[in-house]
Amino acid sequence: MTASSVPHDSPPAGGPQAGRDVLTVTDERTGRSYEIPIENGTVRASALRQIKVGADDFGLLSYDPAFTATASCRSAITYIDGDAGILRYRGYPIDQLAERSGFLEVSYLLMNGELPDSRQLAEYTDLITHHTFVHENVKKFIDGFHHDAHPMGILVGTVGALSTFYPEAKDYTDPRNRRLQMARLIAKMPTMAAFASRHSRGLPYVYPDNDLSYAGNFLNLMWKMSEPKYEPDPILERALDVLFILHADHEQNCSTNAMRAVGSSRVDPYSAAAAAVAALYGPLHGGANEQVLRMLREIGSVENIPKYVERVKNGEMRLMGFGHRVYKSYDPRARAVRQVAEDVFKVTGLNPLLEVAVELERIALSDEYFIRKNLYPNVDFYTGLIYEAMGFPIEMFPVLFAIGRMPGWLAQWEEGLLDPEQKIARPRQVYIGPAERPYSTIGDRSHSDQSFTEPPPKPIGGD
Numbered sequence: 001m002t003a004s005s006v007p008h009d010s011p012p013a014g015g016p017q018a019g020r021d022v023l024t025v026t027d028e029r030t031g032r033s034y035e036i037p038i039e040n041g042t043v044r045a046s047a048l049r050q051i052k053v054g055a056d057d058f059g060l061l062s063y064d065p066a067f068t069a070t071a072s073c074r075s076a077i078t079y080i081d082g083d084a085g086i087l088r089y090r091g092y093p094i095d096q097l098a099e100r101s102g103f104l105e106v107s108y109l110l111m112n113g114e115l116p117d118s119r120q121l122a123e124y125t126d127l128i129t130h131h132t133f134v135h136e137n138v139k140k141f142i143d144g145f146h147h148d149a150h151p152m153g154i155l156v157g158t159v160g161a162l163s164t165f166y167p168e169a170k171d172y173t174d175p176r177n178r179r180l181q182m183a184r185l186i187a188k189m190p191t192m193a194a195f196a197s198r199h200s201r202g203l204p205y206v207y208p209d210n211d212l213s214y215a216g217n218f219l220n221l222m223w224k225m226s227e228p229k230y231e232p233d234p235i236l237e238r239a240l241d242v243l244f245i246l247h248a249d250h251e252q253n254c255s256t257n258a259m260r261a262v263g264s265s266r267v268d269p270y271s272a273a274a275a276a277v278a279a280l281y282g283p284l285h286g287g288a289n290e291q292v293l294r295m296l297r298e299i300g301s302v303e304n305i306p307k308y309v310e311r312v313k314n315g316e317m318r319l320m321g322f323g324h325r326v327y328k329s330y331d332p333r334a335r336a337v338r339q340v341a342e343d344v345f346k347v348t349g350l351n352p353l354l355e356v357a358v359e360l361e362r363i364a365l366s367d368e369y370f371i372r373k374n375l376y377p378n379v380d381f382y383t384g385l386i387y388e389a390m391g392f393p394i395e396m397f398p399v400l401f402a403i404g405r406m407p408g409w410l411a412q413w414e415e416g417l418l419d420p421e422q423k424i425a426r427p428r429q430v431y432i433g434p435a436e437r438p439y440s441t442i443g444d445r446s447h448s449d450q451s452f453t454e455p456p457p458k459p460i461g462g463d
C-alpha cells in the first residue's frame with residue numbers, strides 16, 4: 001500500500017467507478033477531491049495530510065481517542081473476529097490449541113510463526129527450563145516491599161529490574177541476543193510471580209524444580225512447603241497450562257499496545273515488559289479477574305443479583321468480566337474457560353460463588369441493557385472462580401494473566417522491531433488549551449477557591 005493519493009478538482013472522468021479500492025473524499029472547504037487507496041479495509045491516516053486549505057496548512061489529521069478505529073500496525077500473529085467470536089493464533093483456532101497443545105508449544109508458535117516439531121519443542125523446552133532461576137539479589141529487593149504489597153506491583157518492579165541484570169539486552173538488533181532475553185522473560189515470570197506471592201504470604205521463597213513442566217513448576221513455586229519433592233495434581237497442572245494458552249495473546253490490547261509503544265523507543269525488552277505488566281494491572285484489563293471475584297463476593301448470594309444489576313444499569317458501576325472492545329458476541333476464551341472450570345471443580349470441589357456467577361450471567365444475557373450494548377462475559381468472568389478454587393490469593397489473579405501473556409507481548413514486540421514501517425510511537429494531539437497569553441507575576445494572579453487536591457470539576461480545556 002502506498003501513502004500516495006491523487007488530488008483532483010472534479011470527479012474522475014466518467015463518474016465514480018465501482019469496484020476500485022479507493023476512497024474518494026471531497027473537502028467542502030476547498031471543493032477539491034482526493035482519492036485515497038484502500039488496502040485491507042484501511043486507509044492510511046497519513047494520506048489525509050495532503051488535504052489542506054493552504055500551502056502552510058499542516059494537513060488533516062484523524063482524531064481517534066482510545067484507538068477505537070485505528071490500526072496501529074500490520075500483524076501476522078493473532079486474528080480476532082469480534083462479531084463471530086473467533087480467536088486464532090497464527091491461524092490456529094484457540095479451542096484446538098487449548099485442547100491439543102501445551103503452553104510452551106503455543107508460546108513457540110506465537111514467537112516463531114509455526115508450531116514446533118518434536119525436536120524443536122524439546123530444544124525450546126530445555127532452553128526455557130534452564131533459565132527459570134533468578135539472581136539471588138532479586139529475592140533481596142522483593143524483601144524490601146511492604147508485607148502486604150500487591151504482587152502485580154512487585155511484578156512491575158521485578159520485571160523492569162531484570163534489565164539491570166542483563167545490560168546486554170539493550171542490543172535488540174542481534175537476533176540471538178534478542179531471543180535469549182525473550183526466553184529469559186518467559187522462563188523467569190513464574191519464579192518472580194511466585195516470589196511476589198510468597199513475600200506477601202510471609203513464606204520462604206522456593207526455587208524452581210526443573211524436572212516439572214512449566215505450569216507444574218509454577219505450582220511448585222507457589223505451594224511447596226517442607227516436602228522434598230512437590231508433586232502437582234495433573235488435572236490442575238493441565239488446567240493452568242490451558243489457562244496460560246487462553247491468555248497468551250490477544251492482538252493490540254492495552255498492555256500489548258504498551259509493550260509495542262515503549263519498545264518502539266528501542267528500550268530493552270525487560271523495561272518494555274514492565275510497562276506491559278503495569279498496563280495489565282488496571283481493572284479494565286487484566287485486573288478485571290480480581291475485580292470479578294470481589295464483585296461476586298459483594299453480591300454474595302443469588303437473591304441479591306437483581307438489585308446489583310439495577311445498580312450497574314443506573315451507571316453506578318460496571319459489571320466486571322463483561323464487555324469487550326472487540327468481541328460483540330461470546331468471548332471464545334470464556335467458552336473454553338468454562339470447560340476448564342468443570343475439570344478443576346472435579347478436583348477442588350465447587351466454588352460456592354459459581355452459583356452466583358452462573359445466575360448473574362443468565363440474568364445479564366437476558367436483560368435488554370446488556371443485549372442492546374452487546375455485553376457478554378469475557379475471559380475474566382470465570383477465571384477468578386477457578387483460581388480461587390485452586391487456592392490462589394485474589395491478588396495473584398492478574399499475575400497469572402501476566403505469566404500467560406508474556407509470549408504474546410514478546411512476539412508483538414519483536415514483530416514491531418522488525419517491521420520496517422514502524423518508528424517510535426508518537427501520536428499527535430488536538431490542542432484545546434489556552435491561546436498564548438501574557439505571563440502574570442504571582443502577586444497579580446486572581447485567587448480562586450481551588451487547591452491542588454481539589455482539581456477543576458470540568459475536564460481541562462472542556463466547556
Ligand code: CMC
Pocket residue numbers: 250253283284285286288312317318319320321322323324325326373375378379380
Ligand atoms: N458493565 C456495564 N456497562 C458496560 C460494561 C460493563 N462491564 N462494559 C461496557 N459497558 C457499556 C458502557 O457503559 C458503554 O455504554 P454507553 O454506550 O451507554 O456509554 C457501552 O457499554 C460501551 O462501553 P465502552 O466503555 O465504550 O467500551 P470499551 O470498548 O471502551 O470498553 C471494556 C471495553 C472491556 C473496558 C468494558 O467493557 C469494561 O469496562 N468491562 C468491564 C471490565 C472488564 O471485564 N475488563 C476485561 C476485559 S477482557 C480481558 C482483557 O483482555 O483485558
